Amino acid sequence: MAPKNYDFCGWVTKNDVLCSDGRTIRRDAFAHQDGQKVPMVWMHNHSTPDAVVGYTILENRPEGVYGYSYCNDTENGRKTKELVKHGDVNSYSIFANKLKEQAANVLNGVIREVSVVLAGANDGARIEEVSLSHSAAEIDDYDYNGYYDAIIVTGDSEMSMYHSDENEMNEEPELTIGDVLDTMNEDQLAAVNQLLELRERELLGNKEDDHEEDEYDDDHEEDEYDDEYEEDEDYDEDDESEIMEHSAMSSDEFYGGEENMKRNVFDAETAYAEDNCLTHSDLLNIVKTAKDNHASSLKQVYKKYCEDKGLQHDDASAGITRSEDVQNYGINDPSFLFPDYKSLNNPPEWIRRDMDWVAVLMGSIHHTPFSRVKSQYANITEDAARARGYIKGDKKVSEVFTLLKRVTDPQTVYKLQQLDRDDMVDITDFDVVAWIKGEMDFMLKEEIARAILIGDGREPVDRYKIQESHIRPIWGDDELFTIKKTIVSGTPVEQAKDIIQKAIRARKDYKGSGSPIMFTTEDWLTEMLLLEDTIGHPLYKTEQELATKMRVSKIITVPVMENAERDGEAIVAIIVNPVDYNVGKDNRSDGLFDDFDIDYNQYKWLKETRMSGALVKPYSAIALVATANPSHG
Numbered sequence: 001m002a003p004k005n006y007d008f009c010g011w012v013t014k015n016d017v018l019c020s021d022g023r024t025i026r027r028d029a030f031a032h033q034d035g036q037k038v039p040m041v042w043m044h045n046h047s048t049p050d051a052v053v054g055y056t057i058l059e060n061r062p063e064g065v066y067g068y069s070y071c072n073d074t075e076n077g078r079k080t081k082e083l084v085k086h087g088d089v090n091s092y093s094i095f096a097n098k099l100k101e102q103a104a105n106v107l108n109g110v111i112r113e114v115s116v117v118l119a120g121a122n123d124g125a126r127i128e129e130v131s132l133s134h135s136a137a138e139i140d141d142y143d144y145n146g147y148y149d150a151i152i153v154t155g156d157s158e159m160s161m162y163h164s165d166e167n168e169m170n171e172e173p174e175l176t177i178g179d180v181l182d183t184m185n186e187d188q189l190a191a192v193n194q195l196l197e198l199r200e201r202e203l204l205g206n207k208e209d210d211h212e213e214d215e216y217d218d219d220h221e222e223d224e225y226d227d228e229y230e231e232d233e234d235y236d237e238d239d240e241s242e243i244m245e246h247s248a249m250s251s252d253e254f255y256g257g258e259e260n261m262k263r264n265v266f267d268a269e270t271a272y273a274e275d276n277c278l279t280h281s282d283l284l285n286i287v288k289t290a291k292d293n294h295a296s297s298l299k300q301v302y303k304k305y306c307e308d309k310g311l312q313h314d315d316a317s318a319g320i321t322r323s324e325d326v327q328n329y330g331i332n333d334p335s336f337l338f339p340d341y342k343s344l345n346n347p348p349e350w351i352r353r354d355m356d357w358v359a360v361l362m363g364s365i366h367h368t369p370f371s372r373v374k375s376q377y378a379n380i381t382e383d384a385a386r387a388r389g390y391i392k393g394d395k396k397v398s399e400v401f402t403l404l405k406r407v408t409d410p411q412t413v414y415k416l417q418q419l420d421r422d423d424m425v426d427i428t429d430f431d432v433v434a435w436i437k438g439e440m441d442f443m444l445k446e447e448i449a450r451a452i453l454i455g456d457g458r459e460p461v462d463r464y465k466i467q468e469s470h471i472r473p474i475w476g477d478d479e480l481f482t483i484k485k486t487i488v489s490g491t492p493v494e495q496a497k498d499i500i501q502k503a504i505r506a507r508k509d510y511k512g513s514g515s516p517i518m519f520t521t522e523d524w525l526t527e528m529l530l531l532e533d534t535i536g537h538p539l540y541k542t543e544q545e546l547a548t549k550m551r552v553s554k555i556i557t558v559p560v561m562e563n564a565e566r567d568g569e570a571i572v573a574i575i576v577n578p579v580d581y582n583v584g585k586d587n588r589s590d591g592l593f594d595d596f597d598i599d600y601n602q603y604k605w606l607k608e609t610r611m612s613g614a615l616v617k618p619y620s621a622i623a624l625v626a627t628a629n630p631s632h633g
Helices: 075-086 177-182 186-213 218-233 237-245 280-292 298-309 356-364 421-426 432-453 492-506 522-529 543-549
Strands: 008-014 037-042 052-061 064-071 091-102 105-117 127-130 150-154 159-162 366-368 373-379 402-408 411-420 482-486 517-520 555-557 569-576 581-584 591-597 602-615 621-627
Touching (some): 008 075, 037 075, 064 075, 075 105, 280 298, 356 432, 356 517, 373 602, 402 602, 411 421, 421 432, 492 522, 492 543, 522 543, 522 555, 543 555
Parallel strands (some): 037 105, 517 555
Antiparallel strands (some): 037 052, 150 159, 373 402, 569 621, 581 602, 591 602
8 A cells, every 4th residue: 555645756766777887676676675764865965964855665566666755844855845846856866785686687785765866867767746735754763884885866778876976955075086987988087097197207207307407396397287287177078189199098908908997886895985085185185295295106105195094095995915025035925825725624513512412312202193292190199099998887988089181282493594595606615505404403403302301491481482381391390290309508529429319219209111311411420420438439430330329221411401590490410211201293293494585595494393292101200409500510
C-alpha cells in the first residue's frame, strides 16, 4: 500500500540501465529497502544539516525504486517543496554505497539518501506527481557509513555517476581535486598534466641556470607563473590543441593505457574522504612550493606535501608497497623476495574442548522413533502396598499404591552457517564447505550432550535456551529420577575423600541399570587421584582403581561441567548409565539443508534435529554437588 499525504513522488532510480562506467543496476538491487525511510537532501550536500530538506520513503518496483517525499518544516524544506510545486525543479538523484557487483552488474547496495537536483538528471529520474495536502514531516536520525561511494542520476537510456558536491541553496563547499577532474574530458585532463610537466621542466631549467649564474629572478619567475595560471583560467579548445602539440605524455599514457581513470566509484574502500584528498588549492600550493624552494622534481614536492598533511598519495591509492631501507648494501629489503609462507595444516585445525565424552554419552543413550514420550510408574514402596497377614474372621483390606506419569515434548536444536560465494571461490587450498559442515556437526552434538547431562546453562529467558521441559538434564531432574548428594565444605583433600564416600553410599538408593559411568571434571579427578595414605603412597594408582573403588565402570572427564552452577550449587560429578536416558526422535527429525540466497550471493547451511529427552527410570542417576565456587578452584 502506497504512502499517503506525501509532498511529491517519482522514480529515484531505474533498473537495467547502463552506467557511464559500464555498470548496470539490476532488478531488486535495493529490494531490501522497500518501505524504508531515507533522508532527502538538496543537491547531495553532506556538509551541513541545513541541506537535509525532508525524507523519502522507498518503494521497490519491477522497473526500479519509486520514492514518496515529505519536506520538513524548515526554510530549506519549504523552499524545496515550493520549487518542485512550481515546476522549477523536477529531478531526483540517489546516493548509494556498499554495492556488490558481479561482471559489471550491481546486484545489491544501500541507498543512503535521495536528493532533489537541478537540470542534471535524465528523463527517468523525475518527480512525477506533486501533492498539496501534506505540510511538513519529521525527519528521523540517520547516519552515513563513510562519506559517499556513488551518486547516481538515472535516465531511461543511461546512468550517470558523479562525485560533485554542488549546493545551490547553501554556501558551496570546497571541491576536491577528484571533483574537478571528474568534470573534465580526456583531452582537458591531458592538458592539465602537460601544464604540470612544463612547469616542472621550467623549474628544473631555472635551477640549472642558478648553478651557472648563481642568481635567481624571483619577479620574473612569479610573472611567468601568473601569466601561465591566467592562461589556464582562459583555457579553450584552441589553447588545448596548441598545448597538446608539445605534450610529452599522450592521453593514453596519462590514463595508464585505459579509457577511464582507475577509480571505482562504487568501492567504499577506495572512495575519497573529504579530509584525505587534495583540494584544488593544494595543487597550487605544491607548484608554488616547488618554485619557492627551487625544487628539481615536482614529484618529490608532491609526495612530501602529502606526507606532511597526512594525505594519501599514488602508492597507497594504487595498492603499491615499496621496500624500506633496512640495509645500505645489495637489495635494500631482501624480505620482498622471500618465498611465501606455506600452511602446515589445511584446513585450519579447530581449537576446541575435549569431546570424547560426547561419544561415550550419546553412544549409550536409549533411542525411540517417536518424539512425544510418556513415562508411567506405580509406586509400591509405601506401606499401603505391602502384603498383609490374615487371621481367621478378620476383614481383608485392599492394597493401595500411587500412579505417576510424566510427558515430554520435543524441541528443535540447530546450527546455522553462511558464507559469501566470492569467499568460497577464492578459498582454493581446501574444501571450506566440508570444513564448515564438520564444525556444525560436532558442535551440535556437543550442545545436545551438554543439555542432557547438565543443561545448556543459558538463562530461562534466553530466546536460544534449550528448554529443560523438552530435553530434561540429569543434573536438576526431579528427585524421583536423580539422587542428589552434597559434599562437605573444606580443603580439596577433605572434599575429594567425601566425593568417594558419598558416591559409594549413594549406591544404596541407586536403581539404575547395570554398572553406571561417572562423569566429572579434570580438576576433581585430579584431587581424588592425588589422595595419599599416611606414609605418602597414592591410594589409587590408576583411574580404573579409583573407578572400582567408587563402584562405577569408568570415569569420564567433561570440560563443560567446569564452573557449571545452578541455584547456588556447583556440579561435582554425575553417576548414571546412559541407557536409562531416552532420546525420542520422529523419522524426519534430523536434517541438513543447503540454500543459496541469490540477492546477497550467499550460501547458507542449516543442520538441525527435533527431539525430546528424559530419564525414564526412577532413581537411575546420582548427582554430587558442592556449594558454589568450590575450593578446588
